Amino acid sequence: MDDVWKLIALLLAGFAGYVTYQQFKLGREKFKLDLFEKRFSVFAAVRKFLSQLATEGQVSIAQVLQVQASVAEASFLFESDINDYPDEIAKRALRMHAVQAKLKVASSGDDRSRLLEDDAAESTWIADQLSLLESKFAPYLKFHVWR
Secondary structure (H helix, E strand, O other), X not given: OHHHHHHHHHHHHHHHHHHHHHHHHHHHHHHHHHHHHHHHHXXXXXXXXXXXXXXXXXXXXXXXXXXXXXXXXXXXXXXXXXXXXXXXXXXXXXXXXXXXXXXXXXXXXXXXXXXXXXXXXXHHHHHHHHHHHHXXXXXXXXXXXXX
16 A cells, blocks of 8 residues: 555656646746847837838937837847947938938038938948848847847
């Protein structure tokens, strides 16, 4: 009779161990999902900002500040390759804003031509980022590959 109770205790211990392991796996997957959601919100904010810039062709300082606030937690979620990227986009957008402000008051001539070239270069760079954005963020947003 004692052997039956020992067997039952052993089976219960095995079952408890199995349940504990399954909870561990579930917790790990929940962590991945939470991390994905936070990372995706950074990706979405950057994509929205770039889309606005590309379609409107102009930027306000308020828009830059808003996107910087939206991606402030990126430094805790990504490595330096992504951490620096929103800052680079913001700098280019601010440069675009400054060039466009100078264009409004620039007279015709070489100065205006140079400003128009600078504006076109910034606009092109920003438009190019839309096609590069997914590939930059992809390693951090795929469930089977986690950094």
